[in-house]
Amino acid sequence: xxxxxxxxILEREVESTIQNWLDFVDQDAELTCIPLSRIERTGHLPKxxxxxxxxxxxxxxxxxxxxxxxxDHGAMRLQQGYTATMVVExxxxxxxxxxxxxxxxxxxxxxxxxxxxVVTIAxxxxxxxxxxxxxxxxxxxxxxxxxxxxxx
Amino acid sequence: MxxxxxxASVADILERExxxxxxxxxxxxxxxxxxxxxPLSDADRTGHLPKxxxxxxxRLRLAKxxxxxxxxxxxxxxxxRRAQGYSASMLIEESRVFQVATFGxxxxxxxxxxxxxxxxxVMVIAxxxxxxxxxxVRSLMGAKLAEAAA
Numbered sequence: 001x002x003x004x005x006x007x008x009i010l011e012r013e014v015e016s017t018i019q020n021w022l023d024f025v026d027q028d029a030e031l032t033c034i035p036l037s038r039i040e041r042t043g044h045l046p047k048x049x050x051x052x053x054x055x056x057x058x059x060x061x062x063x064x065x066x067x068x069x070x071x072d073h074g075a076m077r078l079q080q081g082y083t084a085t086m087v088v089e090x091x092x093x094x095x096x097x098x099x100x101x102x103x104x105x106x107x108x109x110x111x112x113x114x115x116x117x118v119v120t121i122a123x124x125x126x127x128x129x130x131x132x133x134x135x136x137x138x139x140x141x142x143x144x145x146x147x148x149x150x151x152x
Numbered sequence: 153m154x155x156x157x158x159x160a161s162v163a164d165i166l167e168r169e170x171x172x173x174x175x176x177x178x179x180x181x182x183x184x185x186x187x188x189x190x191p192l193s194d195a196d197r198t199g200h201l202p203k204x205x206x207x208x209x210x211r212l213r214l215a216k217x218x219x220x221x222x223x224x225x226x227x228x229x230x231x232x233r234r235a236q237g238y239s240a241s242m243l244i245e246e247s248r249v250f251q252v253a254t255f256g257x258x259x260x261x262x263x264x265x266x267x268x269x270x271x272x273x274v275m276v277i278a279x280x281x282x283x284x285x286x287x288x289v290r291s292l293m294g295a296k297l298a299e300a301a302a
Contacts, residue, residue, distance in 0.1 A: 083293070084240050084289050084290075084293050085286050085289055085290045085293070088244070088282060088285055088286045088289055089282075089286055091282065092278070092279060092282030092283065092285075092286065095278040095279075095282065096275050096278055096279050099271055099274050099275040099278060100275060102271055103271040103272060103275070106267075106268065106271060111262070111267050112262075114262075114270070114271075115255055115256075115258050115259035115262050115270070116259055118255045118258075118259075118271075118274055119251075119252055119255045119256055119259065122248070122251035122252060122255055122278065123248060123251070123252050126244060126245075126247060126248030126251065127248060129244055129248075130241050130244040130245055130248065133240055133241050133244060134241065136240060136293075137239045137240050137241045
């Protein structure tokens with residue numbers, strides 16, 4: 001059996017990955033306290049997963065490209081009443097759902113490339129999270145006396 | 153007769169490779185001007201990582217459906233980073249580099265890993281790292297609101 005690339009598995013499993021993500025979200029009281037329709041809740045995911053699949057097919061080692069869609073998603077979530085923490089929570093669930101999809105298709109995965117692709121997935125999802133968070137972020141002003149105790 | 157290579161767990165590899173992985177994290181962070189614009193010593197920059205790895209390795213060794221409470225150290229880290237001038241976006245960047253360095257370390261040692269177990273452990277790592285990131289961001293944003301209200 002010829003091994004299947006991670007990109008091909010994710011492309012084939014877009015619908016099930018989104019459903020899996022939604023099932024996790026529906027059990028998360030912090031997220032469901034903001035009432036949204038299915039399309040409002042999941043509308044950003046097809047583009048995010050497409051960006052990820054495209055990135056996986058590029059040479060590894062390239063930095064994540066700028067995603068205007070991720071930025072727009074963050075702005076929309078801010079309007080919908082999400083906190084910054086809730087945006088991080090959605091992203092956490094997305095990573096878990098993607099890896100869960102790969103686990104379900106483990107028998108077809110090319111193991112020699114698997115962990116390189118895992119690196120790319122984590123890099124891309126967190127890069128998109130960072131861009132989504134730009135609506136929430138204003139630069140901090142360092143305090144004059146650094147906090148006590150725990151280093152770094 | 154060919155000798156079979158002994159498999160190591162993800163937790164064992166991360167524990168054994170702690171020092172080089174933290175060095176790799178620091179090397180990558182030092183390439184990101186957004187982060188290095190805040191001048192910190194290497195010790196201040198990396199001081200939270202041993203505890204974060206300790207929490208992660210402990211979680212990997214627990215039964216799979218166990219979800220221990222997120223470490224109080226994550227919230228303390230958020231407070232400290234806020235005082236040092238970090239934004240939430242910068243915390244996400246640090247956390248992204250953490251995952252990249254961690255999964256990169258596993259890739260370097262993939263021949264020692266059990267192929268049937270590795271993605272289950274990858275899921276635990278992503279879950280734990282993002283849960284700690286949430287707590288750190290929550291703490292930083294809370295400190296920011298408190299400063300604004302003062």
